[in-house]
Amino acid sequence: MGGARGRRADNVALQGAQLASRRAARHGTRLIRALRAHPHRVAAGLLAAFVFAYLWPVLVGGNVLSPASNLWGVPPWSALRPASGIRFYNPLLSDFSTSYYPWDVLARRFISSGTFPAWNPYVLAGTPFFANLGVGWLGPFNLLLWVLPLGFGLGAVAALKLWVAAFGTYLLARELRLGMLPALVAAVSFALCAFNLVWLSHAHVSVAAWLPWLVLLAERIVRRGGRREGVALAVVVALALAGGHPGTQVHALSGMLLYALVRSATVGGIPWRTRLRRLMLISTGTLVGALCMAVVLVPGTLAAAGTIGAAVRHNGGPEALTGHLMPRSVLRTALFPDWWGRPSETLLAGPVNYNERTFYAGGVALLLAAVALVSRGGWRRKAPLLPFVALGIAVPLHAPVIRELVIRLPGFSSVQDQRLLLWFMFAVAILSAFGLQALLDAPRRQTHAWAVVGAGALAGAAAIATLHLAPGDAARALSHLGNRFAGLTPSAVALASVLRWLLLVVAVGGALLLLRARPRRAWIGGGAIALAAALDMLAFAHAYQPMGPASIVLPPRTAAIAFLQRHAADGRIAGIRGALMNDYSAVYGLQDVRGHDAPQPSPRFFHLWQLITPEQSEIQGLDVGGLSPTGLKVLGLLGARYLITEANAELPRGMAPNSVGYAYRGPEATVLDDRLAVPRAFVAKRIAVTSDERRELATAAAPGFDARWDAIVPHSALRRIAVPAAAGRGVVRVTAEQDARVTLEAQLARRSLVVLDDAWAPGWSVSVDGRPARALRTDIVMRGVVVPTGRHRIVWTYEVPGLRIGALLSLLGVLGLAAWAGVLLVQSTRARLERLRP
Numbered sequence: 006m007g008g009a010r011g012r013r014a015d016n017v018a019l020q021g022a023q024l025a026s027r028r029a030a031r032h033g034t035r036l037i038r039a040l041r042a043h044p045h046r047v048a049a050g051l052l053a054a055f056v057f058a059y060l061w062p063v064l065v066g067g068n069v070l071s072p073a074s075n076l077w078g079v080p081p082w083s084a085l086r087p088a089s090g091i092r093f094y095n096p097l098l099s100d101f102s103t104s105y106y107p108w109d110v111l112a113r114r115f116i117s118s119g120t121f122p123a124w125n126p127y128v129l130a131g132t133p134f135f136a137n138l139g140v141g142w143l144g145p146f147n148l149l150l151w152v153l154p155l156g157f158g159l160g161a162v163a164a165l166k167l168w169v170a171a172f173g174t175y176l177l178a179r180e181l182r183l184g185m186l187p188a189l190v191a192a193v194s195f196a197l198c199a200f201n202l203v204w205l206s207h208a209h210v211s212v213a214a215w216l217p218w219l220v221l222l223a224e225r226i227v228r229r230g231g232r233r234e235g236v237a238l239a240v241v242v243a244l245a246l247a248g249g250h251p252g253t254q255v256h257a258l259s260g261m262l263l264y265a266l267v268r269s270a271t272v273g274g275i276p277w278r279t280r281l282r283r284l285m286l287i288s289t290g291t292l293v294g295a296l297c298m299a300v301v302l303v304p305g306t307l308a309a310a311g312t313i314g315a316a317v318r319h320n321g322g323p324e325a326l327t328g329h330l331m332p333r334s335v336l337r338t339a340l341f342p343d344w345w346g347r348p349s350e351t352l353l354a355g356p357v358n359y360n361e362r363t364f365y366a367g368g369v370a371l372l373l374a375a376v377a378l379v380s381r382g383g384w385r386r387k388a389p390l391l392p393f394v395a396l397g398i399a400v401p402l403h404a405p406v407i408r409e410l411v412i413r414l415p416g417f418s419s420v421q422d423q424r425l426l427l428w429f430m431f432a433v434a435i436l437s438a439f440g441l442q443a444l445l446d447a448p449r450r451q452t453h454a455w456a457v458v459g460a461g462a463l464a465g466a467a468a469i470a471t472l473h474l475a476p477g478d479a480a481r482a483l484s485h486l487g488n489r490f491a492g493l494t495p496s497a498v499a500l501a502s503v504l505r506w507l508l509l510v511v512a513v514g515g516a517l518l519l520l521r522a523r524p525r526r527a528w529i530g531g532g533a534i535a536l537a538a539a540l541d542m543l544a545f546a547h548a549y550q551p552m553g554p555a556s557i558v559l560p561p562r563t564a565a566i567a568f569l570q571r572h573a574a575d576g577r578i579a580g581i582r583g584a585l586m587n588d589y590s591a592v593y594g595l596q597d598v599r600g601h602d603a604p605q606p607s608p609r610f611f612h613l614w615q616l617i618t619p620e621q622s623e624i625q626g627l628d629v630g631g632l633s634p635t636g637l638k639v640l641g642l643l644g645a646r647y648l649i650t651e652a653n654a655e656l657p658r659g660m661a662p663n664s665v666g667y668a669y670r671g672p673e674a675t676v677l678d679d680r681l682a683v684p685r686a687f688v689a690k691r692i693a694v695t696s697d698e699r700r701e702l703a704t705a706a707a708p709g710f711d712a713r714w715d716a717i718v719p720h721s722a723l724r725r726i727a728v729p730a731a732a733g734r735g736v737v738r739v740t741a742e743q744d745a746r747v748t749l750e751a752q753l754a755r756r757s758l759v760v761l762d763d764a765w766a767p768g769w770s771v772s773v774d775g776r777p778a779r780a781l782r783t784d785i786v787m788r789g790v791v792v793p794t795g796r797h798r799i800v801w802t803y804e805v806p807g808l809r810i811g812a813l814l815s816l817l818g819v820l821g822l823a824a825w826a827g828v829l830l831v832q833s834t835r836a837r838l839e840r841l842r843p
Contacts, residue, residue, distance in 0.1 A: 044185050045176070048192075052171040055193055056164050059543055062552040063160030070160045071558040072098035072206055072551050073106055073589075080584040080651045081565040081674035092490075093551035093558050097348040097360055099586075101206045103601045103626050107588040108140045109150055109159075115744065116151050123745040124803050127591035128600035129610065129627075130577065130643050130786070131764035135301075135805050136308035137602060139208050141249025142301055146211050156555055159206070163550075166210045171196035173217030178438040180224050181386050184445060186531040187438035190538045194370035195434035197542040199342060199363035200427045205550050208249035209424075212257050215245040216431060219261035223287055227268045228275075230283050235290045236826050242294025243818075246302065252318075252420035253427070258291065259416065260393065260428055267389040293825070296818030303811030307767075313611045314604025317623045318419045330403055331362045331423060339364035339371060339429075340464060341502040342545060346495065349549050354495035362401060362423055365545060366430035366437075368509035369538040372461055373440030374433045379453040380443040387439055390432040397429025441534055448520035448527045455517065461510040468503045472496050489548060505544070512537040562593065565674035569595050569647055572668075576646025576682045579629050584649045584674065587626040598643040601626030609698060610764070610786045613639060616706055632657040632677075635706045637664060641681030642705060642712035642784055644762045648677040681713065686749050688733040689716035689758040689789070696720045701785045716760050717784050726779050726791055733757030737799075745803035752796050760789040761801060768806045773797050 062068040074093040077086040107127075111134070115122035122142075125134035134140070141147045146166055150158045171192040178188035195201070195217065201210050222238040225231055245257055265287050269280045295302065309315045335356060337344055342365035345355025353360065377387060399407040401423040411425075412418050444454060472478075474496050481492030482500035492501065513534065520530035551558050562570075566585070569578055570593055577596040580586070587599035600606065606614070606627070615621050617629055617636040629636065629648070637660060640648065647668055654675040656665060669676035693710070695701045695717060704710055704717050718728055735753030739761075742748070751759050758781070765788045771780045773790065774797055783789035790799060 045179075048175050048185060048189060049172055051189060052175065052192055052196070053168055055539055055543075056167045056171065056196070059167070059197065059546055060160055060164045060552070063157070064164060066552075067554075068160075068552045069156045069555045069558050070163055070206060070550060070552050071101070071106065071555075073102040073560065074551055074553070074558045075099050076102055076560045076586055076589065079580075079582075079586060080649060081563040081671075082560040084652055084673045085560075085563065087557060089553075090557055091351065092548075093553040094351065095349040095549065095551055097203070097358070098206060098550075100601070103586045103588045104139065104603075105207055107591040108137065109147075109155070110592050112140055112142070112147075113151055113155065120744050123805050125591070125602070126744070126763070127594070127596050128588050128598075128602055129606050129764055130596075130598050130762070131766070132600060132602050132605050133304075133308045133766060133768070133805065135808070136304040138251055138301065138305035138309075139249050139603070141208050141211055141247060143247040143298070144208075144211050144249050145244055145247065146214075147249070156559075160552075163205050163210075166205065166214045167196045167201065170201060170210070170214040170217065173215070173221060174434060177217045177221040177224065178435060180221055181435070181438070183438045183442045184531075186445065186528065186535050187441040190370065190373065190441050190535050191434045191438035193535075193539045193542050194367040194437055195431055197546045198366040198430040198434065199338070199545075200424070200430055202546050202549055203361055203363070204253075209253045211248035212245050212250050212253040213427060215241055215248070216257045216260060216427070219245065219257060220264050222290075223261050223265040224268060226283050226287055226290075227265055227280070228272055230279065230286070232286065232829055235286045236822065236829065238287065238290035239294040239297070239822050239825075242291050243297040246295060246298040251305075252424060255416040255420050256425055256427055259414070260431070262287070262291070263392055264389045267392060271385045271388045273385060293818055293822055297815055297822060299814035299818065300808070300811040303807035303814065304805050307807040309604040311607065312604040313606055313608055313623050315419065316608070318421065318604070331359060331401060332356055333402055335359050335362055336364060336398065336402065337468070338362075339366070339433075340368065340461075340506050341468060341499070343502040343505075344468075344499045346493070346498045347489075347549065349551070350489050350493060350498075352493050352495070352498060354498070362426060364398075364426055364429055366433040367538055367541050367545070368506050369513060369534065369541050370433055370437035372457055372510065372513050373438075373444075373534070373538075374436035375457045375460070376440035376443060376454050377436040377438075378440075379457065380440065382443070383439055387436065390435055393428040393432035394436075397426050397432060400425045401429075437538070441531060444517070444520055444534075445527045445531050448524040448530065451517050451521060455514075458510055458514045458517065461513075462507065465503050465507040465510065468506075469500065472499055472503075474500065509537065509541055563673050564671050565649060565669055565676055566593055566595075568669045568671075568676060569593070569649070572647065576685070577644040578647045578649060579640055579643075579645040581629045581632065581648055581650040581654075583628055584651065587628070596644075598640065598645045599627040599629070607766075607786070612698065612702060613643075613705065613785050616702065632660075632665075634660055634664075637679060638681055638710070638712065639705060641679050641683060642762075643786075644683055644685065646679055646682040648679055650675050650677065681711070683712045683760075683762050685739050685763075686737045686759065686761050687714065688735045688737055688751070688753065689760055689783075690714040690732045690734075691716070692728055692733075692758055693717045694720050694723065694728065698785070705785060712784060716758055716789060718758070718781060718789070722781055726781055728781075729756050729758055729791065731755060733759075747801040749799040749801075750796070751792055751799055753792060753794050756791065756793050758783070758789050759792045759799060760784065760787060761799075762787050763801075764788075766803075769801060769803050772800050772802070775800075 063070045072095050074090055075096050076082050077090045112122060122134050125132050146162045150162050153161055174195040175188045175192040178191045204210050218241045222234050225234045246254055269284055342363050346352030348360055400411050412422055478497045478500055481497035485492035485498060485501040516530045516534045519533055520527055523529055573595060577598050579598050587601050590597040614627050616639045652672055652674055664681050666678045668678035693704050695704055701717050734755050735757055737749055737751040737759050740748050740750045760783050765782045765786055771778050771790045773792055778790050781789045
């Protein structure tokens with residue numbers, strides 16, 4: 006009886022297993038059919054899932070993607086810093102809080118109020134805003150940011166950037182006749198490569214995400230000659246140029262053109278005249294796309310001309326200026342990205358700013374790329390990627406001759422060419438697809454692959470041999486593998502990075518064995534490699550970009566900030582030693598005299614600032630290093646009424662009596678009152694005429710000069726304007742103000758110079774009682790106008806230089822693009838009708 010029951014139970018179990026097997030087979034068949042019928046849709050979904058796996062804390066977890074937690078290191082937040090804040094800290098990404106986040110907040114404020122964002126009054130005593138290319142006004146990613154809630158929008162925009170980069174890379178790999186799994190490996194490797202990870206919160210990735218699409222369209226045009234692709238190329242070029250980072254735009258567009266040139270030389274079976282015509286089509290698409298974005302490019306180019314930032318970037322950029330060139334040893338980050346630690350783990354033991362120059366595109370991707378380079382076949386398709394690898398290493402590491410030749414090319418002399426390592430990581434990602442495809446095509450021909458795996462293992466062993474390990478470093482390294490804040494010693498962190506690499510080498514070796522054991526089901530081994538590549542990139546990206554509660558990653562308004570907001574009408578502010586980071590004050594509606602709005606400020610403004618902080622660097626945001634009598638006077642000239650510094654700060658010594666006092670003293674900060682600050686508008690009682698900038702600066706620093714009623718004008722202005730000889734008499738006040746328009750009412754007892762203590766810039770014009778008047782640069786960087794006796798209405802108006810001609814060129818570009826697309830549509834319709842005729 007018991008035996009019969011046992012047999013029935015076995016039969017039931019067998020039938021259940023068979024039913025489950027049939028169901029699995031049906032589901033598997035459906036999946037295979039879906040892959041065959043809609044592979045791109047499936048890939049798009051998988052890549053979306055990959056991006057979600059990285060960004061889920063901000064997409065559905067309620068956190069905010071923001072590196073602004075570095076603000077906890079300066080007043081008025083440092084005294085209030087929560088213990089958990091260190092887990093969301095990455096000082097390398099400080100540009101987010103001193104540039105991009107304040108710009109986003111300000112742009113949203115202008116757009117929501119229906120105000121054209123011509124001028125930014127909140128930094129540098131006023132500076133061009135629409136001409137700030139870093140904002141990316143028309144970028145497709147930022148368009149989401151203008152309408153979504155800001156906290157969620159930051160994460161959604163980052164997710165869209167990564168997905169666009171990943172899916173474009175996937176499509177490019179498929180266009181190169183590579184399979185789905187290899188294309189997915191390339192996609193995940195490029196999406197979270199070091200360049201895209203470091204600059205995810207910045208404008209750089211808004212441009213870099215379009216690089217695969219640019220190369221994809223260039224490949225199609227060179228190989229197929231499709232005219233529709235020419236229109237698509239123009240659109241993608243326009244989207245890339247709208248992204249907001251000029252340096253990456255130069256690298257992305259030049260990379261596309263380089264690929265097109267090399268690919269046109271390697272593609273077979275096409276006459277040379279046809280190749281030239283296709284290259285001309287690529288050039289035409291690029292020019293039309295650039296023309297469409299002239300409305301932002303022309304104002305941005307004009308605003309940058311002659312600024313400190315433009316001078317710094319000429320022929321080498323900040324690294325050449327400061328000597329912070331990357332040593333050749335930084336190339337090891339292609340294998341061991343955390344060799345010197347990471348700023349998100351509070352450890353940086355390597356060269357200055359090396360983490361920005363990490364070459365990592367994935368350990369699995371690098372091994373597969375090496376397989377591609379030692380494998381036969383496909384060299385016509387692989388060859389165009391080799392210059393990307395070579396130049397992506399040689400230029401960032403300042404190889405002799407090569408770098409000098411590159412930086413003399415148009416555009417390259419004005420950007421940071423160390424960031425050309427983007428080319429290297431892009432090429433590694435695409436080559437990794439070739440490497441995996443070679444393994445899938447011949448799963449048992451693994452001689453070259455095992456040689457690469459062996460070389461990878463030897464590289465790891467050699468790296469360990471170079472380390473000077475102390476007792477306990479091995480245990481600390483193992484701890485660091487599971488906890489990024491554990492084992493934080495340089496040697497232990499380096500060892501942990503090597504161990505991660507060796508784990509990836511072992512994973513690839515295991516996948517090779519799986520391919521050999523199941524050659525007819527090579528997709529299993531290929532899937533294992535693809536999964537390892539995805540996990541590799543997710544582990545590399547983990548916690549580098551801070552994602553935390555808004556209360557931590559976006560420090561709150563403090564009592565000191567509330568005080569400054571209540572007194573915002575009294576004058577501008579400035580922070581001492583980084584307090585209330587430059588530009589971030591705009592988030593609270595506070596007008597600052599500091600700024601980090603590259604390429605601004607003007608040389609005059611910068612030289613004036615050096616009277617405040619003589620050691621001020623051209624590549625850093627303006628800062629008040631400490632207070633001196635001259636510095637206090639110059640801050641007053643710029644209208645800085647309130648100076649914020651650390652709590653319990655004492656009044657600076659050596660100041661003139663009654664020149665500075667306390668305005669606020671709290672547990673988190675001290676606010677000083679600069680009593681030498683000039684009012685927003687005043688009538689000059691004395692005028693000093695100087696012959697050149699050097700004398701202007703000397704006059705401003707002279708003991709007898711008081712900016713509250715004295716004014717400085719250049720001698721060159723006397724040829725156009727009769728400056729009053731007698732002391733001015735009267736009163737003036739600001740009666741109305743919009744973004745690009747300031748209205749004053751003046752009652753003057755005699756003809757006088759009326760000074761508006763706002764920054765001078767090309768584009769400002771002035772009228773008196775509705776009649777145009779001559780604007781006068783006053784007090785080195787401010788502006789003034791000579792007004793006759795009596796009661797008068799003075800209106801200052803700003804028009805963005807180059808906006809009209811840029812808008813006209815963009816209109817021509819859009820019309821040309823529409824006409825081009827229309828002609829192709831008509832031709833396509835005629836061709837279909839011809840085929841339908843009997």
